[in-house]
Structures are given as C-alpha cells and as structure tokens.
Amino acid sequence: MVSALRKPGVEILAEIRRWDPRWADTDMVSGLIVKGHEAGGRIGEETTFILVQKAVARSRLPVFARGGIGPHTAAAVLAAGGAGVVLDNQLLLTRESPLSDAMRARLSRITPDETGIIGDTSDTAWRIHERPGFKHVRTLRSKIDSAEGVDVQARLSGLVGWTDPMREVLPLGQDVGFAPGLAERYRTAGAVLTALREAAREGVRLAATGPILTENSGVAAAHGTRWPVVQGPMTRVSDSAAFAESVARAGGLPMLALALMRPGQVDTMLAETRERLGDLPWGVGLLGFAAADLVKAQVEVALKYKPSYALIAGGRPEQARAMEEDGIPSYLHVPSPRLLAMFLEQGARRFVFEGRECGGHVGPLSSFVLWETMVTTLVDELAKRSDARDISVLFAGGIHDARSAAMVAAIAAPLAEVGVKVGVLMGSAYLFTKEIVESGAVVGGFQSEALGCDGTVNLETGPGHASRCGVTEVARFFQ
Numbered sequence: 233m234v235s236a237l238r239k240p241g242v243e244i245l246a247e248i249r250r251w252d253p254r255w256a257d258t259d260m261v262s263g264l265i266v267k268g269h270e271a272g273g274r275i276g277e278e279t280t281f282i283l284v285q286k287a288v289a290r291s292r293l294p295v296f297a298r299g300g301i302g303p304h305t306a307a308a309v310l311a312a313g314g315a316g317v318v319l320d321n322q323l324l325l326t327r328e329s330p331l332s333d334a335m336r337a338r339l340s341r342i343t344p345d346e347t348g349i350i351g352d353t354s355d356t357a358w359r360i361h362e363r364p365g366f367k368h369v370r371t372l373r374s375k376i377d378s379a380e381g382v383d384v385q386a387r388l389s390g391l392v393g394w395t396d397p398m399r400e401v402l403p404l405g406q407d408v409g410f411a412p413g414l415a416e417r418y419r420t421a422g423a424v425l426t427a428l429r430e431a432a433r434e435g436v437r438l439a440a441t442g443p444i445l446t447e448n449s450g451v452a453a454a455h456g457t458r459w460p461v462v463q464g465p466m467t468r469v470s471d472s473a474a475f476a477e478s479v480a481r482a483g484g485l486p487m488l489a490l491a492l493m494r495p496g497q498v499d500t501m502l503a504e505t506r507e508r509l510g511d512l513p514w515g516v517g518l519l520g521f522a523a524a525d526l527v528k529a530q531v532e533v534a535l536k537y538k539p540s541y542a543l544i545a546g547g548r549p550e551q552a553r554a555m556e557e558d559g560i561p562s563y564l565h566v567p568s569p570r571l572l573a574m575f576l577e578q579g580a581r582r583f584v585f586e587g588r589e590c591g592g593h594v595g596p597l598s599s600f601v602l603w604e605t606m607v608t609t610l611v612d613e614l615a616k617r618s619d620a621r622d623i624s625v626l627f628a629g630g631i632h633d634a635r636s637a638a639m640v641a642a643i644a645a646p647l648a649e650v651g652v653k654v655g656v657l658m659g660s661a662y663l664f665t666k667e668i669v670e671s672g673a674v675v676g677g678f679q680s681e682a683l684g685c686d687g688t689v690n691l692e693t694g695p696g697h698a699s700r701c702g703v704t705e706v707a708r709f710f711q
Contacts, residue, residue, distance in 0.1 A: 234260055245296065249276035251286040255293070263294035265318055269353065269588075270598040271299030272321055272360070272405035274385070277353040277689065279589055279598040281308075281630050281639070288313040289635065300600030302410045303428050304607045304646065307435025308600070308639035317432075319425075321408035325415035326424060331394060338397065344409030344601050345568070350376055351384040354689075358384055361402035368399055406601040413608065438645035444654060445641045451624050451655035454561075455541065456513045458483030462626055464659035465489035465517025465543060466592065473504035474671035479662070480512040487543055489517045495529045502537040513540035520547030520564075531555070543657075545593070549578035563626060567595040567602070569609035576613055581622050584657055587629030591660040591700050594690060599629040603643050611646050620651040627654070632661035 237244055247265040248255065255264060266287050268280025278286075280299040287295045294315035301309070301317045309317055323329060325336055348362030350373045362369050372391070376382050393400030418424045443449040450460035463470060463479045465487040470476070476486035488505060490498055505514060516539045518527060534542075535558055542555050542562040552562040563582040566572045572583065585606045587599025595602070606625075614620045625647060627640045637656060644654045663682045668674055685702040691710050692698045701707050 247298070248283075248287075249274065250278055251283065251290070253290070255287070256290050257292065261293065263296060263315065264291060265296045265298050267318075268297070268299030268598065268600070270359070270406040270601050272347070272408070273358055273403035275299075275349070275353065275357050275359050277687070279587075279600065279630070280305075281587070281599045281636075282589060284309055284312050284314055284639075285630075285635055299405055300407050300598055300604065301428075302407065302414075302604035302608070303431030304435060304643045305600045305604045306428050306432035307439070307642035307645065310432050310436050311439055311638045311642035312635055317428075319428075321405050322410045322414055323421050323424060324408065325411045326421040327419055328421045335394060335397075339408065340412050340415075342404075342408055342412065343568075344406040344605060345596050347404055347406055347408070348373075351382075356382075356384040358388065358403060359405055361397055361404040361408070366398065369401065372401070406597060407604075409601070409605065435642040435645045438649060439638065439641035442645065442648060444644060444648045445637050445656065449654075450648065451626065451653045454624060454653055455485045455655075457485050460653075460655035461485070462515075462543075462655060462657045463487055463662055464590075464628060464657045465491075465545075466659050466662075467491040469663070469668075469673055470517070470659075471501060472671050472673040473501060473508050475668055475673040476505055476514055477508045477512075478665075478667035478671060480509050480514055485513055485515060485541065487515045487517045487541075488539075490530045490534070491517075491519060492522060492526065493530065494526075495533050498530050498533045499536070502534060502539070506537045515539050515541035515543060517543045517545065518547070518551075520544040520551050527551075531558075534560075543584065549575050549580045552580055552582070553578075563624070566606070567597070569605045572606060572609050573613060576617075581619075582624045582626075584626045584628055586657070588690075589630030589700075590628055591688075594698050594700050596696075599627075602629075603627060603640075607643060607647060610652070611650070614650055614652070621653075624653040624655070626657040628657035628659075631656045631658055 243262045245263045245265050246261040247267050249267050264287055266283035268283055269275050269277055270279055280297050284297050296316045296318055297309045297314055298318035306317045324339055346363055347359050349357050349359050351357035388401055391401045414424050418427050445460055452460040461484040463484050463486045467489050470489045476488055479486035516534050539560055542560050544551055544562055545565050547564045552564050555562040563584050564580055565584045565586055566575055585602055587602045588594045589599050631640060640656055648654050662668055669676050669679050687703045688700050689703050689707055690698045690700050
C-alpha cells in the first residue's frame with residue numbers, strides 16, 4: 233500500500249507510539265510522527281518528550297511531535313532537532329472548530345488531568361476524556377480489564393463521538409487542557425498557529441543566546457554550585473555521604489534522601505556528609521506526607537548540620553516556610569497550575585516541576601503537559617508581581633543529557649528572560665555513573681539491571697499512587 237501511494241508522489245508520514253529500530257534507516261516513508269503517552273486516542277507508554285529524543289537521535293527522517301504541544305514545548309521540539317509538531321485537541325475551541333455550543337461550554341473548563349486510560353499501554357491503550365461521574369467509561373474499562381486479549385479498538389467501535397461525553401467516548405489527550413487558554417488568547421486556528429510558530433522560534437533563540445542552564449547560571453548562582461543541576465533525592469540510593477561528595481565536587485547540588493529514616497540514622501549520615509563536604513553546598517530531601525512526628529524529628533537532626541537546601545516532596549508552603557525560618561531555603565514539588573498559584577500566594581518561592589517520566593513516585597501529567605501549563609501560569613502570575621528574581625524553578629522528569637537539557641532551556645526561556653532562576657533536577661541519570669557504585673550508594677547488580685533495561689512501566693497500587701520502575705520480573709509479577 234505504501235509503495236502504491238508513493239508512486240504518484242504522495243508524501244507519507246508514519247505515526248509511531250513507541251520506538252522501533254527499524255525506523256532508524258528506512259526509505260519507505262518521508263518522516264515520522266511520534267505520538268506520546270499524553271496524546272488522545274491510541275497511545276503507548278512513552279511520552280512525547282522521550283519519543284522525540286529517541287527518534288531525532290536514532291533516525292535520519294524528519295520527526296514531528298504529537299502530544300503535549302503548546303508554544304513552549306513546540307520550542308523544545310525544535311531545540312531537539314525536530315522538524316515540526318502536530319496539533320489536534322489544542323484547536324477544539326477555536327472559531328473554526330465544528331463542535332456544538334454545548335460541547336464548547338463543557339470543554340471551556342477542562343483541565344489536563346480530566347483524561348483516563350483504558351487498555352494496556354504496552355499495546356492497545358487509548359487515552360480518553362474521563363471524569364468521576366462517567367459511569368459508561370467505568371463500565372467499559374471494567375469489561376476490557378476483565379477480558380483476555382481484548383481488541384480495545386473494536387470495543388470502541390460505535391462508542392466514539394463528539395456530542396455527549398456522558399454517553400460517548402471522547403479520544404482526548406492531556407493537551408486538551410491548553411484549548412481554553414489558546415482560544416481565549418488567539419480565537420482562530422490561524423492565529424494559534426502563528427503564535428505557536430513565533431513562540432517556538434523565540435524560545436530556541438533565547439535558549440541559544442541566553443545564559444540558560446550554562447555554567448554559573450540560573451539556580452547555580454543561588455546554590456553556590458558550578459552548574460544549575462540538582463541531584464534528586466532517591467530513597468535508599470542517595471543516602472550515601474560519599475556519593476553526595478562526588479556530586480558536589482563535580483559542581484552539582486547533592487540531595488540526601490531522609491525518606492523514613494529514624495533520627496539516629498539521619499544523624500549518622502549527615503554527620504559524615506558535613507565532614508566530607510566541608511563548605512560545599514548540599515541539601516536534604518524530606519517526605520512532606522510522612523508522619524508529622526517523624527518529619528519533625530528528622531528536621532531537628534538536620535538543623536544541627538545546617539544543610540544548604542531542602543526539597544520537600546508532597547510538601548506544603550507552611551512546611552517550606554518553617555524550614556526557611558530556620559535558615560534552610562526549601563523547594564516544593566508542585567503538580568498542578570492551580571497549586572502553583574496558591575503556593576505563590578502563600579509565600580513559596582522555590583518549585584520543582586516534575587513530570588510523569590521521572591523514576592519512583594509519579595504524578596498524572598507528562599513533562600511536556602506539566603511544563604507547558606506551569607510556564608504559562610507562572611509567566612501570567614509574574615505579570616502581576618515584581619518578585620520574579622526571588623523565584624527558583626527546577627525542571628525534572630526525563631532529563632539526562634545535552635539534548636534533553638536543550639529542550640528544557642527552550643521551554644524555560646520565557647521564565648529566565650524575566651529573571652526567574654532556572655535549573656534541572658536529575659535522579660535516574662545518576663544511576664549510570666561510576667561514582668554511584670564506587671561510593672556504595674548502589675551495588676553493581678543494580679546498575680547492571682538499569683543498563684540492561686530498555687523500557688519502564690508505572691506500577692499502580694491505587695488511583696493516584698503510581699511508581700515508575702524498570703521492566704523486570706518483579707514488575708511483571710506485580711502487574
């Protein structure tokens with residue numbers, strides 16, 4: 233079929249949902265559309281951010297990105313070497329959209345997290361519009377999950393529609409959450425496309441010419457480190473003073489994971505850290521959702537050794553404020569734009585935007601979707617304020633090398649331009665270093681398992697409780 237279409241000169245693009253080495257060197261198609269996990273309709277496990285990196289690095293074909301695309305993430309695709317982007321859900325509320333007034337009214341209030349997945353992301357999954365009251369979606373998912381070898385696409389036949397979401401299945405991606413803002417700002421599809429092209433080019437220009445993620449730039453100046461890089465706290469991994477020393481001496485900011493350690497264990501680890509690192513900056517990672525008595529006891533021990541910074545996972549502004557009053561500047565994970573505006577109002581000034589691509593516990597939104605919404609929200613909030621230079625932001629989730637960092641620089645360019653301090657937080661990337669084994673933070677077998685891993689999977693213990701892990705026998709057994 234492909235050959236027949238190409239004879240009259242038709243240009244063919246192949247849409248892929250996971251990387252296959254056969255696309256590395258083929259003349260069967262003219263380009264690739266990589267469709268990420270966050271897109272609507274049929275999807276795989278890998279997000280647009282990850283697929284773009286793989287395809288651009290491994291294929292000689294032009295690469296177009298679909299899923300999670302907005303003005304800032306379009307800049308990231310160009311920075312990575314991509315040829316362009318694909319829009320769909322983002323245009324649903326523009327003037328030209330054929331949706332009814334009733335559907336427009338319903339989608340005008342939609343947010344990126346109002347989607348769900350039915351089927352298995354390793355093969356047959358679909359991302360669709362879902363809210364708590366959608367009984368028809370719940371029933372469909374139950375039937376699909378309980379059947380062996382079910383054909384999800386066949387089950388959806390006759391159910392997909394765009395008139396009544398209470399009875400029909402809408403194949404919407406997380407980027408439908410961009411539609412209300414884009415329609416409000418630009419009104420027409422043409423204006424959206426023009427604005428997106430201009431923003432993408434400007435983001436790349438600023439990233440290429442400005443001091444974003446360069447030596448001594450962004451958060452590096454505030455942290456007292458050479459590079460604007462923070463090593464993310466990893467439970468039972470970054471609890472080694474020797475490993476923290478290697479990160480600090482290489483110019484990053486190490487974070488020791490206190491996790492659920494008892495006070496005596498914390499004391500031993502931090503005493504060695506202070507002795508090894510001397511005046512070099514370092515920080516501690518706390519679990520803001522852990523038992524209050526335990527966190528209080530950990531903080532009391534930490535104050536003895538005066539860490540330079542803290543990072544509170546699942547934390548609240550009052551927790552960060554208490555740490556700051558004790559002289560420890562503290563970062564908070566922020567999983568949604570609504571919380572970002574609230575945290576700013578409550579005095580928080582240091583944030584981590586961590587996408588679903590990260591290792592360990594993950595939130596619902598992919599890096600592209602989260603970063604796009606957070607940058608847009610923060611730029612809008614700062615237009616009303618005068619304290620941009622007091623704000624620090626760490627981007628996290630799928631960042632590991634020059635290409636991924638360049639993509640972040642393009643996304644973060646509008647923030648850096650107004651004075652926000654920008655940096656990246658990396659965790660999993662450190663698992664592949666020689667120092668992490670030499671320091672005893674992990675054993676060689678752990679690293680070997682990571683090196684042999686060609687994919688990851690999210691293991692869910694319940695709604696909102698998911699952890700990203702390597703695809704191992706234990707993960708298969710869990711599923």
